[in-house]
Amino acid sequence: MKKKIIILDTTLRDGEQSLKASLTAREKIKIAIALENMGIDVIELGFPISSPGDFKSIQQISKIIKNSRICSLARCLEKDIDVAAEAMSFSNSFRIHLFLGTSDIHVKSKLRKNFKEIIEMAISSIKRARKYTDDVEFSCEDAGRTSIDNLCRIIEKVIKAGAKTINIPDTVGYSFPEKFSQIIKEIRKRVDNIDQSIISVHCHNDLGMAVANSISAIQAGAQQIEGTINGIGERAGNAALEEIIMAIRLHEKSLNVYTNIKHKEIYKTSQIVSKLCCVPIPINKAIVGINAFSHSSGIHQDGVLKNKKNYEIIDPNSIGLKEVKLNLTSRSGRAAVKHYMKEMGYHKNDYDINQLYLNFLKLADKKGQVFDYDLEALAFLNEKRKELFYFKLKKFTIESYSKGTTTVSIKLLLQEKEYSTKITTNSGSIDAIYQALKKLTNYSFIIKQFQLTLEQKGDSEIKKIDITINYNNRCFHGFGLTTDIVESIVNAMLDAINNIRRSEKIKKK
Ligand SMILES: [Zn+2]
Known part of the structure; x- marks a missing residue:
């Protein structure tokens, strides 16, 4: 017994x-x-x-x-x-x-x-x-x-x-x-x-x-x-x-x-x-590290997509992990790229896998890890160009007081027309920017990740903001790149909103 x-x-x-x-x-x-x-x-x-x-x-x-x-x-x-x-x-x-x-x-x-x-x-x-x-x-x-x-x-x-x-x-x-x-x-x-x-x-x-x-x-x-x-x-x-x-x-x-x-x-x-x-889990930690169930090499990814048991001894669901990601890197094969496109709701006739795979490899070599929203942008490159600046930032002002209110005014350009709004909140600058953009574009989402990277370019310091947002159970990414940190935040959110709009437009076709 x-x-x-x-x-x-x-x-x-x-x-x-x-x-x-x-x-x-x-x-x-x-x-x-x-x-x-x-x-x-x-x-x-x-x-x-x-x-x-x-x-x-x-x-x-x-x-x-x-x-x-x-x-x-x-x-x-x-x-x-x-x-x-x-x-x-x-x-x-x-x-x-x-x-x-x-x-x-x-x-x-x-x-x-x-x-x-x-x-x-x-x-x-x-x-x-x-x-x-x-x-x-x-x-x-x-x-x-x-x-x-x-x-x-x-x-x-x-x-x-x-x-x-x-x-x-x-x-x-x-x-x-x-x-x-x-x-x-x-x-x-x-x-x-x-x-x-x-x-x-x-x-x-x-x-x-x-x-x-x-x-x-x-x-x-x-x-x-x-x-x-x-x-x-x-x-x-x-x-x-x-x-x-x-x-x-x-x-x-x-x-x-x-x-x-x-x-x-x-x-x-x-x-x-x-x-x-406050003790981070090493990425390769057995059972609970974020890489414990993600597969990087093309051969492993292909094997896992055919049958998980090929390379997984533990079903991630069994420990309560719902979503398992394949890492999209330059070592990934077509199987992984197709899998991601399918997960995002695209049929194989919607895009040209050969062209997409070539563009993906180029991006992966430059960027390291590629995300699903990158793939989507690559697959519909021409649409992306047209749609890249659907909502464009014309001007913004921000006034913030410690332990007080923040007032933001934003003016957007949409097909040659200007739209503007002014918002006052008690919940800080980032929320004020979000509320203003939500009012202007009608997109509401949850910010999941927010990252600031400083890059030195000549005499000036570039502030790069990367955000990952959740919209209707999907992740979208946006980035802003200027010398002013607040402007980078506005642009990053706007970029994410433009990505949402583009994906909706493609799906409607
Ligand atoms: Zn002890």
């Missing part, structure tokens, strides 16, 4: 303590809710004795989270344990996670005790924690450098004292998968009462082995995995949970295990954690 792997998420504890700026209570709540929605079994919320802020946020979250077990960290000290229990007292079931150094170096130089005293400390702490809850986890800190004899000795004692989960961390990320799984096997073989507890692992990624070590521990019989979303955490980070979860899902049969995770929530949760923690 398949065994369930318990997932303990420590994004809010191990992950949070590595951030440059602490999360606010509101941000922690948002993350905790996302983790609960994802089906995380145990959410480690923090280390309540460490700061009043941590204590308060744990208290707040413990009132909200109902479906996941909440957990707080505590040293083997009476005050730590009492404070941890108090912080979670609003919840009717919680876990106290105790930790104590068990390696010679920790025992002697950090704790200044002998091993017998360490065992006694662990036992009395577990007993104290058990007064508050049945669910006590014990971590043998620095287990990797603890002799296997001592490790087995203390584990047997703490299980007897009432610890339900025994955690073996690779605190400094030094282990190799084979060696690490050997530790788990030895513990299972040598500790008599090991069946009365769950073996957990907590791996760090200093050698890039955190996920591999976690998986090898599962193979050796570990039943709980600790890690963080996107692998954030001290130094090189913790084991990335989304990678472990998907590895389990893809190899469920051979590993003979499963998780209770709602896989479709993975992508969303990863985005929330990245944004709130």
Whole structure:
């Protein structure tokens, strides 16, 4: 029978303590809710004795989270344990996670005790924690450098004292998968009462082995995995949970295990954690990087268009990623170009694929990545020329006050006729420009991306504004290129509007 792997998420504890700026209570709540929605079994919320802020946020979250077990960290000290229990007292079931150094170096130089005293400390702490809850986890800190004899000795004692989960961390990320799984096997073989507890692992990624070590521990019989979303955490980070979860899902049969995770929530949760923690996701990050499902080479793109399984081991939909893009670069083939044109609603008789492909390659060589709106412009090059300046900027003025109103007047030229408007708003210059253009052209859209690039040309500095907008569920791009930043913004929006109009006109034909 398949065994369930318990997932303990420590994004809010191990992950949070590595951030440059602490999360606010509101941000922690948002993350905790996302983790609960994802089906995380145990959410480690923090280390309540460490700061009043941590204590308060744990208290707040413990009132909200109902479906996941909440957990707080505590040293083997009476005050730590009492404070941890108090912080979670609003919840009717919680876990106290105790930790104590068990390696010679920790025992002697950090704790200044002998091993017998360490065992006694662990036992009395577990007993104290058990007064508050049945669910006590014990971590043998620095287990990797603890002799296997001592490790087995203390584990047997703490299980007897009432610890339900025994955690073996690779605190400094030094282990190799084979060696690490050997530790788990030895513990299972040598500790008599090991069946009365769950073996957990907590791996760090200093050698890039955190996920591999976690998986090898599962193979050796570990039943709980600790890690963080996107692998954030001290130094090189913790084991990335989304990678472990998907590895389990893809190899469920051979590993003979499963998780209770709602896989479709993975992508969303990863985005929330990245944004709130201000830790960007590397583009090539496994599972959740933006390139994880985009294909660049012509052969791969052609293969994926014929059957996704040719080059995709994971269906992006399964992690909640709706739209997967093929990168259009000079390495892309005709199949990808045709695919994009079809996605935009064009039939193959609407354009000349040979001509389009040639023009596409030229542009791709210059520009690097090409977008769908570029393709559309290339396909209908002649129309684009005529239509390029359907709406033309004649003149604008702008007057903006800090913490006050912005007034914009814009005059557009449309087929030799002038149209003008004046708008006053409280929501800043960009919105004022948008409102004025919307009134003049009747196009309303959402700005998705806004980018400023400065280019030095001789003595003057050119301000290039690139915007990507969403109009009727389609993306359009526009750019403005002048020495004045505001004028560039007006032109970029106008360019995008002209692109929308052109595409509508082509489709009407
Ligand atoms: Zn850690």
